[in-house]
Amino acid sequence: MAAVAPTAGAAAAGPAVAGVVAATTPVRLAGAAGGRESWPALPRRRRRPARAPRLLAIGAPIPAGIRWALRLLSLATPLAIWYALSASHAVDATFLPSPSAVWSAGVDMLRSGVLLHDTAASVRRILLGFGLGVAISVPLGFAMGTFRAAQAVFEPLVGLLRYLPASAFIPLLIIWLGLGEPPKVTLLVIGVVFFNTLMTADAVRLVPRELLDVSYTLGATRTEVIRKVVLPHSLPGIIDAMRVNVAAAWNFVVVAELIAATSGLGYRITRAQRFLQTDRIFAVLVVIGLIGLTLDVLLRLLREWVGRWAA
Amino acid sequence: MTDRAAAGPVLRLHGVVMDFGAGGRAVRVLDSVDLALDRGEFVCLVGASGSGKSTLLSLIAGLQRPTAGQIVLNGQPIAGPGPDRGLVFQTGSLFPWRTVAANVAFGLELLPIPRAERNRRVQWYLAETGLAELAGSLPKQLSGGQRQRVAIARALAGEPEVLLLDEPFGALDVQTKEDMQVFIRDVWRDTGTTVLMVTHDVEEAVLLGQRVVVLSCDPGRIATEMPVPLPADRTLDLRRTPEFLAIRQTVEDLVRAQHRKHLAGWPAAVTGAG
Numbered sequence: 158m159a160a161v162a163p164t165a166g167a168a169a170a171g172p173a174v175a176g177v178v179a180a181t182t183p184v185r186l187a188g189a190a191g192g193r194e195s196w197p198a199l200p201r202r203r204r205r206p207a208r209a210p211r212l213l214a215i216g217a218p219i220p221a222g223i224r225w226a227l228r229l230l231s232l233a234t235p236l237a238i239w240y241a242l243s244a245s246h247a248v249d250a251t252f253l254p255s256p257s258a259v260w261s262a263g264v265d266m267l268r269s270g271v272l273l274h275d276t277a278a279s280v281r282r283i284l285l286g287f288g289l290g291v292a293i294s295v296p297l298g299f300a301m302g303t304f305r306a307a308q309a310v311f312e313p314l315v316g317l318l319r320y321l322p323a324s325a326f327i328p329l330l331i332i333w334l335g336l337g338e339p340p341k342v343t344l345l346v347i348g349v350v351f352f353n354t355l356m357t358a359d360a361v362r363l364v365p366r367e368l369l370d371v372s373y374t375l376g377a378t379r380t381e382v383i384r385k386v387v388l389p390h391s392l393p394g395i396i397d398a399m400r401v402n403v404a405a406a407w408n409f410v411v412v413a414e415l416i417a418a419t420s421g422l423g424y425r426i427t428r429a430q431r432f433l434q435t436d437r438i439f440a441v442l443v444v445i446g447l448i449g450l451t452l453d454v455l456l457r458l459l460r461e462w463v464g465r466w467a468a
Numbered sequence: 469m470t471d472r473a474a475a476g477p478v479l480r481l482h483g484v485v486m487d488f489g490a491g492g493r494a495v496r497v498l499d500s501v502d503l504a505l506d507r508g509e510f511v512c513l514v515g516a517s518g519s520g521k522s523t524l525l526s527l528i529a530g531l532q533r534p535t536a537g538q539i540v541l542n543g544q545p546i547a548g549p550g551p552d553r554g555l556v557f558q559t560g561s562l563f564p565w566r567t568v569a570a571n572v573a574f575g576l577e578l579l580p581i582p583r584a585e586r587n588r589r590v591q592w593y594l595a596e597t598g599l600a601e602l603a604g605s606l607p608k609q610l611s612g613g614q615r616q617r618v619a620i621a622r623a624l625a626g627e628p629e630v631l632l633l634d635e636p637f638g639a640l641d642v643q644t645k646e647d648m649q650v651f652i653r654d655v656w657r658d659t660g661t662t663v664l665m666v667t668h669d670v671e672e673a674v675l676l677g678q679r680v681v682v683l684s685c686d687p688g689r690i691a692t693e694m695p696v697p698l699p700a701d702r703t704l705d706l707r708r709t710p711e712f713l714a715i716r717q718t719v720e721d722l723v724r725a726q727h728r729k730h731l732a733g734w735p736a737a738v739t740g741a742g
Contacts, residue, residue: 367561370531371619375575375626376551385574389565466565468608 254436263440271425276444278420279410282338286345287406293346294353295395301354302361303387311354319351324412331417341413348409353402360394361387393464400456407449476543477504478662479528479630484537486523497523499687500537505630510656510663512673514719515683516727521666524688525632528664529555541629551575554623558635561619562607568618569594569603575626589625596658597621598651613644617651624659633665637672646704649676653702670720674698675707680715682722685730692722 212219236256242248243255250258266272297315300307326347330340364387372382414423422441429437486498497520505511515521526532528539530549539546541553549555562571569590576586594600597617607615616636623631633652637645653676656663667673673680677696684691696715698706706712 365561367557367559368563370526370529370549371555371557371561372574373531373549374529374551374553374555375622376578377574378578381578385577386563389563466606466608468564 251433251435254439258436259439259443262434262436263443266425266437266440272441272444275420275422275425275441276448278424279414279422280448282341282345282410282413282421283403283406285338286342286410287349287403289342290346290349290353290402290406291399294350295357298354298357298398299361299388299391299395301358302391303383308358312358315351315354319355323348323409327413327416336417341410341418344413345406345409349402349406352405353398356398356401357391357395360398361391363394364390393460393467396456396460396463400453400460403452403456404449407445407452411445476507478507478542479503479505479664480540481528482538482540484524484527484539485535486520486527486532487535496687498527498534499689501688501690503681503690505662505664508660508662509679510653510677511665511679511681512677513664513666513681513683514668514670514673514723515688516685516723516730517668518730519683519685519726520688521683522634524683525555525634525664525666528630529553529632531555551626552629553632554626554628554630555632556616556619556623556634556636558638559612559615562615562622564607567604567606568599568610571607571618572599572621572625574622593621593625596624596655611644612640613648616640616648620652620655624655624661628661630662630664633663635667636665638667638669645672650704652676670723671707671716674712674716674719675702675704680719682719682726684726691726694719 211217212223239253240256243250243253243258254262263272297307297311301311301315302308323344326344327340330343334340334343368386368390369382372386377385410421411423411426414421415427418424418427422445425441426438429435429441481501481503484498484501485496487494487496489495501524513521513524523532527534528546530546530553546553563574566574572593573586573590576589591600591603594603597620599614599617599621602610602614607618610618620631620633620636636652637648640648649672652663652665655661665673665676670680674696679693679695681690682692682694683689694715698711698715707716
C-alpha cells in the first residue's frame with residue numbers, strides 16, 4: 158500500500174492540487190504490489206472433451222424431429238399408462254373407465270346434444286364473466302400502469318382482494334344474487350379481475366422512460382403519448398395477461414356450475430357423479446381440456462401477431 | 469464560424485442551476501451554466517462522467533425544469549419539450565412496432581399536414597440519411613448504426629432549431645462510429661441545422677465540433693470553451709494532423725483534470741487510491 162499512498166494523499170489535498178497532479182502523473186492502476194509469488198498455482202479442472210449432450214445443454218436448441226417426438230411422447234405416455242391400467246383391469250372400471258369407454262360416452266353425449274348444450278352454456282358464462290372482467294381490469298390496470306396516482310389509489314385494494322379466494326365468495330354470492338346466472342358470472346369476474354388488473358398494470362409499466370421522453374420531444378401531447386406509444390407498446394403484454402387469466406376463468410366456471418346449476422360442463426360433471434358415470438366425467442374433462450388448449454393457442458397466435466415487432 | 473451564423477444566438481442558457489433532491493440532501497448537478505449557440509453552429513459538449521452533461525441536454529429538451537436560471541430558444545423561454553429541439557439518445561429509442569418510415573413520420577403525424585406532404589418529407593429524410601432501402605424494415609432488423617440514423621432522421625423531420633445529441637455514437641463499434649461521425653457532419657452540412665452534441669469522446673468532439681465546451685464536475689460548470697480552428701471540410705484523416713492532435717491534447721488534459729478533481733471528492737477506498 159505504501160506505493161500508492163502519495164497519490165491518495167495528493168488527491169485528498171484538494172481540487173487545485175489534484176488538478177496539477179493529474180496533468181503530470183500518469184494514471185496508475187490500483188492493486189497491492191508483490192506477494193503474489195508465494196501463491197500456489199490455481200488447480201485446473203480437467204474437462205472431458207465435450208461429447209455434446211445435446212438434449213441437456215442449457216438453453217440450447219434441439220433438432221425439430223426430436224422436439225416433435227418429445228411433444229408427442231408427453232401426450233402419448235399418460236394415454237398409454239391409462240390404456241394399460243384399464244386394459245389390465247388393475248383398477249376397477251367404475252373408477253377408471255377405459256379410453257374407449259370415455260370416447261363412446263363422449264360420442265353419446267355429443268349425439269344427444271347434451272355436450273353441445275352444456276359447452277354452449279359454459280362458453281356463454283365465460284364470454285360474459287371473463288368479458289366483464291376484462292372490460293373492468295384492462296382500463297383499470299392501464300390507468301394504474303400509466304399514472305402513479307391511480308396506482309397509489311387502487312394497488313393496496315386490488316392487492317388485498319386478489320388474495321381472497323374467489324370460491325370463498327360463492328356462499329355470499331348466492332345470498333346476494335340468488336341461484337341464477339348473476340352469481341356465476343360474478344364469480345368469474347371476481348376470479349379474473351384482480352389478477353388481470355395487476356398484470357395489465359405491470360405490462361403497461363414496462364414502457365421505457367426514454368420512449369416517452371422521445372415522444373414528448375417529437376411534439377406529442379400526453380393523450381397522444383398514451384394512444385400512440387403506451388397502448389401499442391403494452392398491447393402484447395395485455396393479451397398475455399388475458400391468456401393466463403382466461404385459464405382461471407375456465408377453472409371458475411366449472412366451480413360455479415358445480416353448485417346450483419342446470420346446465421354447463423361443471424353441472425354435467427356433478428350429474429354424472431350422482432350416477433357413478435365416471436366415463437362421462439372423463440369425457441367432459443377431456444372437452445374442457447381441449448377447449449382450454451384451443452383458447453390458449455389462439456390467444457398465443459394473436460399475441461405473436463400483435464407483438465411481431467418485438468425482438 | 470460559417471456564413472450560416474445569422475443574427476443572434478438561437479439558444480441561450482442563463483445561469484442554469486440543477487439540483488436533484490430537495491432540502492438538505494439536495495445534490496447540485498449543474499451550477500450557473502451559461503451557454504449560447506449560434507444558428508447553424510455545431511458545438512460539442514465534453515465532460516467526464518458525473519459532469520451533468522446529459523442532464524443539461526434534458527433541460528434544454530424541456531424534459532426537466534432547471535432549479536434556477538433560464539433557457540431561451542429564439543428569444544422565447546422554453547416551456548416543456550417540443551419538436552423545435554430534436555433529441556437523440558444513445559440507443560435510438562425507436563418505436564419498435566413502427567417501421568423505419570413510420571418512425572420518421574411520428575412527429576409529422578401529429579401535425580395538420582396532408583398525407584402526401586408528410587410522405588414527401590419522410591422520403592427526403594430517409595434518402596438524406598441513407599435509409600431509403602430500409603423504409604419498410606422494423607427496428608429489430610436494423611444494426612446499431614442504422615437505428616441511430618433513424619433516430620436522427622426522426623428528430624430532423626420536425627425541423628428542429630437545435631438538434632440535441634446525447635452520446636449518439638457511444639454504443640457503436642469503432643468502425644460504425646467513424647461512419648456515423650462522417651454521416652452527422654454531412655447531415656449538418658446538408659440541413660444547416662444547429663447541433664449540440666454531448667460526448668465523452670474528446671477525439672469525436674474535436675473532429676465534429678466547431679467549438680468544444682468542457683464541463684467541470686461536482687457540480688457541472690462550464691470550465692472552458694474553445695473554438696476548433698480546423699477546416700470546414702473534415703475527414704477522418706484530419707485526426708492524424710498535428711493541428712488536430714494539439715487541440716485534442718489540450719481538451720483531453722482539461723477533461724482529465726476535471727475527472728481527477730471529481731475523484732478527489734471520493735474516499736480513497738472507493739477510487740482504489742488511483
